[in-house]
Amino acid sequence: MTTWNRRRFVQTSMLGLATAGMGLSWEDVCAEPLADEGLVSYLKRLRSDADGGVGSGADNGFDLNLYRQLIGHANEFKEGDASLGVAAPNPAARQRARQLLSNTLIADLDAHPIFEDQLTNLIDEWIDQEQRAIAARLTLGELKLFLLMETEDRIKELAKGLSSFVIGCVVKLMSNDELVAVGGKVFHPMPGSRLGAKGYLGARVQPNSPTDHVDDIRWQVLDAWSYGVGDMLLGTNPVSSDPQSVVSIEQTLQDLLVTFGLERTLPHCVLAHIDVQAEAERLVPGCTRLWFQSIAGCDSANKTFDISIEKMIAHAERRDGQFDLYFETGQGADFTNGHGHGFDMVIHESRKYGFARALTARVAEAKLLRGIASPPWVHVNDVAGFIGPEVFRRKEQLVRCCLEDIVMGKLHGLTIGLDVCSTLHMDISLDDLDWCLDQIMPANPAYLMALPTKIDPMLGYLTTGYQDHVRLRERFGYRVDDAMGEFFQSLGVLDQAGKPAEHFGDPIWMFKQYCRRQGDVRSDEALESLARREMAEVQSRGVFLASGHGASFHDLAPAIDQKIRAIYADAKQSIWSELPENFSASLPLAMSIRTESTNREDYILHPASGEQLNSLSKEKLQQLRRRQEGAVDIQVVISDGLNALSILDRAQLMPFLDRLESLLSTTGMRCSKELLVIHSGRVRAGYRVGEELFVGLSGPRALLHVIGERPGTGHRTFSVYLTVAMGGDWSIPNTIDHDVTKVVSGIATTALSPDLGARETVRLLQLEMQG
Numbered sequence: 001m002t003t004w005n006r007r008r009f010v011q012t013s014m015l016g017l018a019t020a021g022m023g024l025s026w027e028d029v030c031a032e033p034l035a036d037e038g039l040v041s042y043l044k045r046l047r048s049d050a051d052g053g054v055g056s057g058a059d060n061g062f063d064l065n066l067y068r069q070l071i072g073h074a075n076e077f078k079e080g081d082a083s084l085g086v087a088a089p090n091p092a093a094r095q096r097a098r099q100l101l102s103n104t105l106i107a108d109l110d111a112h113p114i115f116e117d118q119l120t121n122l123i124d125e126w127i128d129q130e131q132r133a134i135a136a137r138l139t140l141g142e143l144k145l146f147l148l149m150e151t152e153d154r155i156k157e158l159a160k161g162l163s164s165f166v167i168g169c170v171v172k173l174m175s176n177d178e179l180v181a182v183g184g185k186v187f188h189p190m191p192g193s194r195l196g197a198k199g200y201l202g203a204r205v206q207p208n209s210p211t212d213h214v215d216d217i218r219w220q221v222l223d224a225w226s227y228g229v230g231d232m233l234l235g236t237n238p239v240s241s242d243p244q245s246v247v248s249i250e251q252t253l254q255d256l257l258v259t260f261g262l263e264r265t266l267p268h269c270v271l272a273h274i275d276v277q278a279e280a281e282r283l284v285p286g287c288t289r290l291w292f293q294s295i296a297g298c299d300s301a302n303k304t305f306d307i308s309i310e311k312m313i314a315h316a317e318r319r320d321g322q323f324d325l326y327f328e329t330g331q332g333a334d335f336t337n338g339h340g341h342g343f344d345m346v347i348h349e350s351r352k353y354g355f356a357r358a359l360t361a362r363v364a365e366a367k368l369l370r371g372i373a374s375p376p377w378v379h380v381n382d383v384a385g386f387i388g389p390e391v392f393r394r395k396e397q398l399v400r401c402c403l404e405d406i407v408m409g410k411l412h413g414l415t416i417g418l419d420v421c422s423t424l425h426m427d428i429s430l431d432d433l434d435w436c437l438d439q440i441m442p443a444n445p446a447y448l449m450a451l452p453t454k455i456d457p458m459l460g461y462l463t464t465g466y467q468d469h470v471r472l473r474e475r476f477g478y479r480v481d482d483a484m485g486e487f488f489q490s491l492g493v494l495d496q497a498g499k500p501a502e503h504f505g506d507p508i509w510m511f512k513q514y515c516r517r518q519g520d521v522r523s524d525e526a527l528e529s530l531a532r533r534e535m536a537e538v539q540s541r542g543v544f545l546a547s548g549h550g551a552s553f554h555d556l557a558p559a560i561d562q563k564i565r566a567i568y569a570d571a572k573q574s575i576w577s578e579l580p581e582n583f584s585a586s587l588p589l590a591m592s593i594r595t596e597s598t599n600r601e602d603y604i605l606h607p608a609s610g611e612q613l614n615s616l617s618k619e620k621l622q623q624l625r626r627r628q629e630g631a632v633d634i635q636v637v638i639s640d641g642l643n644a645l646s647i648l649d650r651a652q653l654m655p656f657l658d659r660l661e662s663l664l665s666t667t668g669m670r671c672s673k674e675l676l677v678i679h680s681g682r683v684r685a686g687y688r689v690g691e692e693l694f695v696g697l698s699g700p701r702a703l704l705h706v707i708g709e710r711p712g713t714g715h716r717t718f719s720v721y722l723t724v725a726m727g728g729d730w731s732i733p734n735t736i737d738h739d740v741t742k743v744v745s746g747i748a749t750t751a752l753s754p755d756l757g758a759r760e761t762v763r764l765l766q767l768e769m770q771g
Contacts, residue, residue, distance in 0.1 A: 031046070032096070033096065033099060033100050033103070036103050037100065037103055038100060038101075038103040038104035038105060038108060038139070039067070039070060039071070039097075039100040039101055039103075039104045039108075040062070040104060040105075040108040040109075040111075040112055041108075042100050043062035043063065043066060043067055043070075044062050046062070046066075047062045047063065065342060067112065067114065068086060068114055068115075068342050068343040068344075069085070069086045069342075070097050070100065071086075071097070071101070071114060071169065071172075071343065071344065071347070072084065072086025072087060072088075072097075072343065072344035073086065073087070073088040073093050073094055073096070073097035074088075074094065074097040074098045074101050074169070074172040074173070075087065075088070075094075075172055075344055075345075075346055076094075076397070076400050077094075077397070078331075078345065078391065078392040078397050078400075078401070079389060079390055079391060079392050079393055079397075079605075080331065080332045080335060080336075080345045080390060080391040080392065081344050081345060083335065083390060083606075083608075084335055084340045084342065084343075084344060084345075085342075086342070086343065086344045098172065098173055101140050101141075101169055101172060101173060102139065102140055102141035102144070102173055103139055103140075103141065104139060104140050104169075105136070105137075105138070105139055105140075106135050106136050106137075106138050106139070106140060106143060106162075106166050107136035107137070109140070109163075109165060109166055109169060110132070110136065110163055110165070110166065113165060114165055114343050114347055115298065115341055115343055115347075115351075117298055117299040117300075118299050118309050119297070119298055119299055119302070119309060119351060119354075119355060120351075122309055122354075122355065122358045123163065123164050123351065123354035123355065123357070123358060124163065125358065126354075126357055126358045126361045127160070127161060127162070127163055128160035128161045129161070130161065131157060131158055131159075131160045131161025131162075132161035132162075132163075133161070134158065134161060135158055135161045135162055135166070140166070140169055140170055140173060141173065143162075143166070143170050144170055144173045144174060144178075146158065147170070147182050147411075148178060148181060148182065151185075152185050152186055152187070155182075155185075155186055155411075156186065156413070159186075159411045159412070159413065160413070162411060163354070164347075164350040164351045164353060164354030164412070165347065165350070165351075167350050167353075167408050167411045167412065168346050168347040168349070168350030168351070168408060169347075171346065171350075171404045171407050171408055172346060174407070176399065176400065176403055176439070179403035179404060179406070179407050179443065180403060180442045180443045182407050182410075182411075182443075183403065183406040183407050183410060183442075183443030183444060183445075184198075184442055184443050184444050185198075186407075186410040186411070187410070187444070188410065188413055188414060188415045189415070190377060190379065190415055190446075191374065191375045191376075191377055193481050193482070193483065194479075194481050194482050195231065195232055195415065195446060195447065195481050196379070196415035196416075196446035196447075198444060199444070199477065199478060199479060200446075200478060200479050200480070200481060201441070201444070201445075201446075201447065201448065201469070201472060201473060201476070201478035201479070201480075202231045202232035202417065202446055202447030202448075202480065202481060203224070203229045203230050203231060203232055203447055203448060203449070203450035203469055203480075204230075204232045204233040204234075204235050204381065204417065204447055204448075204449055204450060205220065205221055205224040205229065205230040205233070205234050205235070205450050205451075206235060206236070206237065206449050206450060206451050206456065206463075207219075207220030207221050207224075207234065207236055207451075208220075208236060208237050208451075208456055208457060208458035208459060209236075209239070209457070209458060209541070209543060210239065210457055210458045210541065210542055210543070210713060210715060210717070210746040210748075210751040210752065211239065211541060211746065211751060211752050212238055212239045212240055212245055212248075212249060213538075213541060213543075214248060214249065214252040215534060215537065215538055216457075216538050216541060216543045217236055217249060217252050217253070218252055218255075218256060219507065219511075219534065219535060219538045219543075219545060220451070220452060220543065220545070221234055221253070221256050222256075222507050222510040222511055222514060223452050223466070223507040223510070223545050223546055223547075224450055224452075224466055225488070225491075225493065225510050226493060226503065226504065226505055226506050226507045226509065226510045227466040227467070227469070227470060227493070227504065227505055227546070228469075228470070228480060228485075228488040228493045228494040228498070228500070228504065229450045229466045229469045229470075229480075230266070230450060230484070231266065231447075231480045231481040231483075231484035231485075232266075232379075232417065232446070232447040232481075233266070233267055233268070233269060233290065233326065233447075234253045234256070234257070234266065234267070234268040234269070235268070235269045235270075235271055235290075235292070235326070236249050236253065236269075236270050236271065237271045237458060237459060238270050238271065238272050239458065239745055239746055239752070240760075241272050241273060241276050241742070243276055243279040243280045243283055244283070246270045246272045246276055246277065246280045247280045247283055247284050247287050249270045250268065250270050250280060250284075250287040250288055251284070251287055253268035253269075253270075254268055254287060254289070256268075256514070259514055259517050259518055260487070260513075260514070260517060262484075262487065263289075264322065265483045265484065265487070266484065267289045267290040267322075267323035267377075268289050268290065269288070269289065269290040269291070269292050269326055270288075270292075271292045271328075272292075273293070273305075273306060274291055274292065274293040274307070274311075274312075274315055275306070275311075277291050277292065278291070278315065278318075289321065289322075289323045290323040290324065290325070290326050290377070291315065291319065291324070291325055291326065292325075292326045292327075292328070293305070293307060293312065293315075293325070293326075293327060293328075294327070294328045294329070294333075295307070295312070295327050295328075295329060295352050295355050295356065296329075296333060296334050296337075296339070296348075296352060297334050297347070297348035297349060297350075297351035297352045297355070298334060298339055298341060298348070298351065300339045300341075301333070301334040301337055301339035301348075303739060304337045304338075304339065304737060304738055304739050305739070306739045312355075312359055313359070313362055316359045316360075316362040316363045316366065317362055317363075317365075317366040318366075319363050319366070319367070319376075320366075320367065320370060320372055321374075322374055322377060323377045324363050324376050324377045324378050325359060325360070325363060325376075325377075325378045326378070326379060326380075326381070327352075327355075327356045327359075327378075327379075327380045327381070328380070328381045328382075328383050328419075329349060329352040329353070329356075329380060329381075329382055329383065329405075330349075330382060330383040330384060330385075330386055330387065331345040331346065331348070331349045331384065331391060331392075331401050331404075331405070332345050332387045332390070332391030332392075333348075333387065334348045335348070336387055336390060336391065336607065337737070337738070338734070338737070345391070346404055346408075349382075349404070349405060349408065350408045350412075352380075353380065353408055353409050353412040353414055353416075354412060356378065356380050356412065356414055357412045357413055357414060359378070360376050360378040360413075360414070363376040363378060364376045378414075378415075379414065379415040379416065379417065379446065380409055380414050380415070380416045380417070381416075381417045381418070381419055381447075382402070382405040382406075382409065382416060382417070382418050382419065383419040383421065384398060384401045384402045384405060384418060384419065384420060384421065385398050385401070385419075385420065385421040385422045385423065385426065385428070385461075386419065386421055386423065386461060387423070388423045388425055388426060388604075388607070389423075389425060389426050389427070389604065389605050390605065390606065390607045390608075392426075393426055393427045393428075393605075394426075394427050394428065395427075395428050395432045395433075395435060395436050398420065398422065398428060398436050399436050399439045399440055402418055402420055402436070402440045402443075402445075403439075403440060403443055405418070406418070406440075406443045406444075406445050407443070415446045416445060416446055417445050417446045417447035417448060418440070418445045418447075418448055418449075419448070419449045419463055419464075420433065420436055420437055420440060420448060420449075420463065420464060421433075421449070421461050421462055421463040421464075422461065422462045422463075423461050423462075424460065424461065424462070424568070424571040424572065424574075424575055424642075424711050424712040425575045425604050425642060425711075428462070429568075430454055430462060430564070430565065430568055433454060433462055433463075433464070433468075434468070434471075437464065437468060437472060438475070441472055441475075441476050441478075442476070444478075448464045448468070448469065448472075449463045449464050450464060450465070450466055450468075450469055451463060451464070451465050451466070451544070452465060452466060452543075452544040452545050452546040453465045453544045453546065453556065453560065453564045454468070454564065455544065455564055455567060455568070455712055455713070455714070456712075456713070457542055457543045457544055457713050457714060458710075458713060458746060459710065459713070460571070460709075460710030460711055460712035460713040460717075461712060462568075462712070465546070465556070466546055467546070467549070467553075467554045467555060467556055468554070470500070470553055470554040471554035473498060474553075474554060479498050480494075480498065485498060489501070491503060491509075491510070491513060492509075493510075500553045504549075504553065505546070505547060505548050505549050505553075506547070506548075507531075507535070507545060507546075507547060508528055508531040508532070508535075508547075511527065511530075511531040511534075512524065512527045512528070512531070515527050541750075541751070542713060542714040542715050542750055542751055544560065544563075544564070544714075546560060547560075567712060567713075567714045568712065570711070570712075571711035571712035572711075573645070574642070574643045574644070574645045574646070574708075574711035574712075574716060575604065575642050575643070575711050576600055576604075577640075577644040577645050577648075578600055578640060578644055578679070578680070579640045579644050579647065579648070579677070579679055583648075583677060583679075584675075584677045586650075587638075587657075587675055587677065588675070589673050589674045589675060590638075590674070590675040590676070590677050591620065591624070591674055591675070591676055591677065592677050592679060593613060593614075593616075593617035593620055593621065593676060593677070593678055593679070593689075594613070594614050594616070594617050594678070594679045594680065595609060595610045595611065595612060595613055595614065595617075595678060595679070595680045595681055595682070595685050596609045596610075596612045596613070596614050597609040597610045597680035600680070603680045607682055609680075610680050610681060610682035610685060611682045611683075611684035611685055611688070612685070612688060613678075613685060613688045613689070613692075617678075618692055621676075621689060621692035621693055622692060624674065624676075624693065625692060625693050625695070628672065628693070630697050631670060632670050632671070632672045632693070632701075633669045633670045633671065633699075633700070633701060633702060633769070634664065634669055634670065634671040634672065634701075634702045634703075634704060634765070635671075635672045635676065635689065635690070635693055635701075635702070635703050635704070636657075636660070636671065636672065636675055636676070636704045636706065637675075637676045637677075637678060637681075637686050637689055637703060637704065637705045637706065638653075638675060638676070638677045638678070638705075638706045638707075639677075639678040639679075639681030639682070639685060639686070639705065639706070639707040639708070640678075640679065640680065640681060640707075640708050641681065641682070641683075641707035641708040641709050641718070642708060642709060642710075642711055643708030643709055643710065643711045643716060643717065643718065644708050645708070645716050646708040646709070646715075646716040646717055646718045646748065647706070647707075647708045647718060649716055649748075649749075651749055652716075652718075652747070652748055652749045652754050653706075653718070653754075655754040655755065656706070656718075656747060656754035656755075656757055656758050657675075657706075659754060659755050659758035659759075660704075660758040660761060660762065663758055663759065663762040664762060664765075667762065667765075667766060669702075669765075669769065676689060681707065683705065683707060683721050683738070683741075684737070686703055686705035686707075686721060686723070687703070687723065687734075687736045687737065689703060689705075690703040690723065690725070690730050690736060691730055691731070691733055691736070693730075694725075694727050694730035694731070695727075695730060695731045696727065696731055697727030697730070697731075698726075698727050698728075699726065699727060700724050700725070700726055700727075700768075700769050700771070701724070701725065701726070701727050701730055702722065702723065702724045702765060702768070702769060703721075703722075703723045704720055704721075704722055704761065704765070705720065705721040705722075705723070706718055706719075706720050707719055707720075707721060709745065710745070710746070713746070713751075714750075715746070715748040715750045715751045716748055717745070717746045717747055717748040717751055717752075718747050718748070719743055719744060719745040719746070719747065720743070720744045720745075720747070720757065720761045721741050721742075721743055722741065722742045722743070722744065722761060722764055722765055722768065723736060723740060723741045723742075724740070724765070724768035724769055725740055742764050742768065744757055744760045744761050744764065
């Protein structure tokens, strides 16, 4: 008797869809290829042998869905590809797909694109046609050998003619060691620096704050520099997208750079939406230096980020300074936002690098037309592991993803760094991340993230800490950028060999240097006392600061190491906790509804199950809609999310709800008196609620989704996802998504207070309802 699990069911179902129009069976699809047969000729032979008719999705004589599936089969296994239905069912199928790809002419791949949209056209626009004609004569297997055997200069020249599709396919054929070999010999240093050069490992300092407090941000930068870390970028992920708040953070980072004379050496950036950064620059000209944006691998996924090709080209053509653009990507972001389009994560990721390559070319072209001599200063950060176990679960998959992405980025001519990270609900521990870094570093990415510890105090995920940089420089002989290395030496943080010096790991020393350079003449004792007081205040807000070291220079001090491990354990508890069955009874006028998740494990491992409401819940909502009779403008929804313990803490949930109700009562907007509690609810489950309640109604209608989030920050926080849309848009299923949603995050008694969280929620709500 066959045992069916979720993954096997999805794979087999997708295979049936791919072959339904061709009359092919599983055995036909898995037929042995002929000697030297490529993928395109193989599919055409299968088509001819079947019935000669034109099947669903036929493309020049073969089935496009099957083409996509077999290309996906060539990947190393990842959960995301399994969810898409393109993961190989077994090693034999994977090897067969790789054999077919290896024998396929590059010309055939380029003649049969896996997906076509505006982004496809933009990527092709910036491919060197002379080099493309040379590459076209090679099979993919021959291209792999070329990359392994040839020099860096010859690889970089031919790579100009490779499409993103071809680059995404060739990495599938490589072992991890082969990916390391290619990654370790192709480099694209940033203009005027050694960042991204062979033998250098930079750092993006990520001084995030749960409340956007500028002291939290300033102190984390000083802390990083005390460890000789931070030569690529000072880049903060903001809590608020309010342009004035973004300006405040930009100016804080700028002040640090100007004070130390580094404004021409190191850029700063607030990672708000690029439109918000442009508005910040309009409000305070000169406050921004480098503009950021997350990008996706297809037009529809980019729409989720509220960007388009036209918008990004317009922003690219505006860049006229020393520092230009910074992109973030990551495998799995497309399909988890509902835009997988039936092809695998590696190809999606490669197309993002093609997008970045095209935008870099637009920056260069625009500068040239203005007569600006400086070349484009653009780089990409691959955030590998941020989404969760629905993309991949284990450390081996994280390593594979990072190696694939390093090579794809470098073959696109990009300077590429990594956020080697893990969410707390993946099967990757604090110590596992060290192992991952050791496997990845021989491929020499341009840079890594840098935080005081491995845990981000605002985003609540695991990544690289300052001490990791110290360890990796020691183990692999990597250096910081020369200009910043001289700066660290001048302050006695590093010696001339790049090793820890007298003031290594002493953020109080860095603070004193900052004060002195700003003209502060108080005594050392007074400044040290002020520093200790400010550090204590920062730490009281849940922001980690490293100081000193453990048994070796690259070890955390024992006290903070113990604290971090306790937070990690608390995060695991938060993730796996659930709202009790009677939770709704503890709230006034609350009604329970449920998603399609069958249990907590299903919810964690298969996020889509937590995004759809079950049939009984839909019936309850339809009854509620009839009772409301269209007389409600706002519905409040509460979900456990990934941090049920934050919702169960009545000391923070109830004050928030009470304050929210009080503030809303003064606005004239009609808020439902009945609360909705979703058990096992993801953010998109809230959109499904709105579709049931607001269908057929006129005017703007709002959903306030209070959801537990970000375990691992040291706080038990919830966020409010605020979605306002016209009744007509709510009436169209799956129209409402993240691109029309605002977020107030990090609400907890120890972070953004429930009172301030409610105030910010109502402020944003009023702005959105007014249009």
